[in-house]
Amino acid sequence: MRLILLGPPGAGKGTQSARLVNRHGIPQLSTGDMLRAAVKAGTPVGLRAKAIMDAGNLVSDDVVIGIVADRIDEADCRKGFILDGFPRTIAQAxxxxxMLAGKGTKLDVVIELKVDQTKLIDRIIKRAEETKARGEAVRKDDDPDVFKTRLDAYNRDTAAISPFYSERGKLIQIDGMRSIDEVSADIEKTLSHLDEEVESR
Incomplete structure (x- = not known):
């Protein structure tokens, strides 16, 4: 099962990814984690990435794709993988x-968690206020201004990926505003339909 989880920050992608990992035994691939692992391992593409980062530059798409390509060849990805936070742009998609076509494979599905962004911002503001009221420091991700900046970046760069995958018949949209269990149940329903389609071919 090769899938992408899409959705703005705060939509619950991390929570749902963790459940998919436990249920299906496939790894969640975060580009940040893969990048750090490749640099640490000193792979050819990891060394390229390190040189770019050491120079204070952003790692280019071709380097990131190279890191993803190496990672999905590893044994734990044989049954599939979950891409979270990648691709972020049409060019990356x-x-x-x-890259997948070159390996003779393709994505099975792209699941987008649809959320009401106004309610998301309200939720983050409330969470930040509750944290402050307890006398605790607000996490950087829960700072409303930081969150709005991340949301703007998502709407500018990543939201365009939905139509890209919709045109290819890969996109399934799920209401991410419901309870975690309800969202999980919808995702599992989607994946079981896919398994049935594969078996009937």
Whole structure:
């Protein structure tokens, strides 16, 4: 099962990814984690990434794709993988498609958690206020201004990926505003339908 989880920050992708990992025994691949692992391992693409980062520059799409390509060849990805936080742009989505085709494989599904962004911001503000009221420091991700900046970046760069995958018949949208268990149940229903389609071919 090769899938992408899409959705703005705060939509619950991390929570749902963790459940999918436990239920299906496939790894969640975060580009940040993969990048750090490749640099630490000193792989050819990891060394390229290290040189770019040491120079204070952002790692280019081709380097990130190279890291993803190496990672999905590892044994734990044989049954599939979950991509979380990647691709972030149309260019990355196209490069990912080409890379997978080169390996003779493709994505099974792209699941987008649809959320009411106004309510998300309200939720973050409330969470920050409750944290302050307890006398605790507000996590950087829960700072409303930081959150709004991340949301703006998502709407500017990543939201365009939904139509890209919709045109390819890969996109399934799920209401992410309900309870965690209800969202999980919907995701599992989607995946079981996919398994049935694969078996009937």
């Amino acid at each position: 196209e490069a990912l498609e080409q």
